Amino acid sequence: MFTNPPLLDLSYLFEISFGDPQYVYDVLSLFVETFPPGLANLEKLIRETDDFDAIHKQAHTLKSSASIIRIRNVFDDITRIDMLSRSKTGKEEIIARLDNVIFNFNKALPLIQAERGRNRPHP
Amino acid sequence: MLTGYKILVAEDNPLNQKVTSFLLQKLGAISTVVADGSIAVKLVESDEFDLILMDLHMPEMDGYEATEYIRKTLNRDLPVVALSATSFEEEKQRCLDAGMNACITKPLDAEKLTETILRLTKEKKVLPG
Numbered sequence: 001m002f003t004n005p006p007l008l009d010l011s012y013l014f015e016i017s018f019g020d021p022q023y024v025y026d027v028l029s030l031f032v033e034t035f036p037p038g039l040a041n042l043e044k045l046i047r048e049t050d051d052f053d054a055i056h057k058q059a060h061t062l063k064s065s066a067s068i069i070r071i072r073n074v075f076d077d078i079t080r081i082d083m084l085s086r087s088k089t090g091k092e093e094i095i096a097r098l099d100n101v102i103f104n105f106n107k108a109l110p111l112i113q114a115e116r117g118r119n120r121p122h123p
Numbered sequence: 124m125l126t127g128y129k130i131l132v133a134e135d136n137p138l139n140q141k142v143t144s145f146l147l148q149k150l151g152a153i154s155t156v157v158a159d160g161s162i163a164v165k166l167v168e169s170d171e172f173d174l175i176l177m178d179l180h181m182p183e184m185d186g187y188e189a190t191e192y193i194r195k196t197l198n199r200d201l202p203v204v205a206l207s208a209t210s211f212e213e214e215k216q217r218c219l220d221a222g223m224n225a226c227i228t229k230p231l232d233a234e235k236l237t238e239t240i241l242r243l244t245k246e247k248k249v250l251p252g
Binding site for chain 2: 012016018023026027030031034057060061063064065067068069079
């Protein structure tokens with residue numbers, strides 16, 4: 001039976017946090033600060049250029065972040081973008097995959113922000 | 124488990140820097156984090172590390188170039204472990220060809236990381252000088 005993966009999977013983050021909410025907060029904060037501009041740059045490169053090398057480099061950077069904060073299908077889609085751009089092919093698929101990444105990221109962002117809020121350190 | 128080990132981490136992604144340094148700290152190691160291979164090779168010249176965790180893709184000097192420099196120019200046999208975002212065989216082979224000792228995939232697993240560091244540093248200690 002096929003089951004849809006959860007929209008947001010933070011199990012890896014919780015595993016490596018050793019129960020430290022400050023660390024969870026810090027990592028989620030870093031993700032929220034760095035992933036959106038990286039994704040915006042990836043979108044600009046894909047939609048406005050055919051610079052496959054730059055697309056590959058940006059996708060590769062985002063892939064690392066996506067492996068830690070796991071949003072549904074984002075890691076797989078970015079991995080596919082990375083692979084296609086390395087072989088300088090498949091622009092149509094790259095665009096479709098990008099659309100998926102943006103859609104899922106935007107859906108997951110409120111959940112990420114909520115989890116970040118739950119782990120916010122108290123003064 | 125890694126108490127007292129001095130590990131150099133060359134990684135340009137801030138999230139990965141945080142994850143790696145925190146994990147090493149929890150394992151008892153002392154980590155120094157740099158964001159580019161060019162800084163890593165400068166530190167290897169001037170400081171003593173037990174092992175380097177080397178990201179492959181960095182802006183100015185990537186992990187392959189940094190490792191080749193450490194091996195051929197600095198003539199150092201310091202263990203270098205590639206931190207790879209993929210598990211492609213050709214990438215693994217390229218790591219080994221550049222002089223790296225092992226390749227582990229991100230995201231990091233504490234057990235695999237510990238086992239790799241202990242194995243490589245133990246091998247280094249038993250090799251004849």
